[in-house]
Amino acid sequence: MLHATQHADLPSGELDSALRGGPFHVALRAAIAARGLPLQRVQHHLSRHGVKVGVTSLSYWQQGARRPQRPESLRAVRALEEILQLPDESLIRLLAESEPHPASGRRAARSYRSLVEASAVVDRLRAELGRPADSGLHTxxxxxxxxxxxxxxxAAREAHHIVRAHRDGVDGFLAVHRGDPGCAPRDMRVRALENCRTGRVRFDHDSGVLVAELLFGTRLRAGDTFLFRYAVEDGTARAAREYLRGFDVPGGQYALQVRFDAAALPVRCHRFTQHSPAAPRGGRQELPVTAPHHCVHVVEPRIRPGVVGIAWDWQR
Structure with missing residues (x-):
């Protein structure tokens, strides 16, 4: 029987080579084979770690047909390192190193490595606050x-949420803000604007991630709807070039508006989508900056798992 507290010595042979050189799916397949575990047993051990992953997904991962990308999947990869008695970060590192590279001459978006790291940071800060991964809310x-x-x-962003509780006892929401490279989360400010108040705030300087409790002042019952607004005042980094929002599960409408100061207007803007943080960008559409409001926007009638964002170019 495998125990969570056990750790094997550094692997040797084929597994050692796969862990050093990758790619991820080859290392995962070698680690599972080295432990002699059928996928059903791997799934069982994951469930004991509180992570739900299907046998089909595990099979796709070790074949290279799919990559773990969502936060729940990344939690599974970290659990697999423990279950398969691998060195810490060995599989996560291979995931990050195998990220696709942007085409030559094109500006690189935030790397898959940084998104993996940010997701892990959010998980850690959420755990520090004692908040479950499932918020109990549907958007x-x-x-x-x-x-x-x-x-x-x-400079800032304001968010307006309309949610429905899918379990009893929900009393708040964990707001997550990630600043641009070089930002200072310590100097950011979270403001509760409507139907909530700011609770505990935690941040991680290296990743630029800030999380804040927004407390409703009431406990929702399953089926209850709730509206709340909050803002994050940032302004701590250099020039921004895009804003994106990732979604793990389907939901309702999402609207994103970017408003530019009249003294700093971009030369062009466009919207984009990604099926996952590691997938190539698609859905490009030019967005004219309208006067006199100097803003652009996108509206997604139904949220689907993936990424929606707006990018822009500055005059050099």
Whole structure:
């Protein structure tokens, strides 16, 4: 029987080579084979770690047909390192190193490595606050307004959520904000605007991630709907070039508006989508910056798992 507290010595032979050189799916397949575990047993051990992953997904992962990408999948990869008695970060590192590279001459988006790291940071900060991974809320509507300042920085964003509880006892929401490279989460401010108040706040300087409790002041019952608004004042990084939002599960409407200061207008803007953080970007559509409001927006009638964002170019 495998125990969570056991760790094997550094692997040797084929497994050692796979862990050093990758790719991820080859290392995972070698680790499972080295332990002599059928996928059903691997799934059982994952469930004991509180992570639900299907046998089909595990099979796809070790074949290279799919990659773990969602937060729940990344939690599974970390659990697999423990279950298969592998060195810490060995599989996560291979996932990050095998990220697709942008085409030559094109600006790189936030790397898959950084998204993996940010997801792990959010999990850690959530655990520190004692908040479950399942918020107990389903999104009916999510509207964001991002304000770009005169220094081209992400000055602030405001979020308006319409949610429905799918279990009893939900009393709040964990807001997550990730600043641009070089930001200072310590200097950011979270403001509760409507039907909530700010609770505990935690941040991680290296990843630029800030999480904040938004407390409703009431406990929702399953089926109850609730509306709340909050804002994050940022303005701590250099020039922003895009804003994106990732979704793990389907939901209701999502609207994103980016408003530019009149003293810092971009030369062009476009919307984009991604099926996952590691997938190539698609759905490109040019967005004219309208006067006199100097803003652009996108509306997704139904949220689907993946990424929606707006990117822009500055005059050099």
């Amino acid at each position: 009916l509507g999510h509207h964001e307004c991002v304000r770009i300042g005169a220094r081209r920085e992400l």
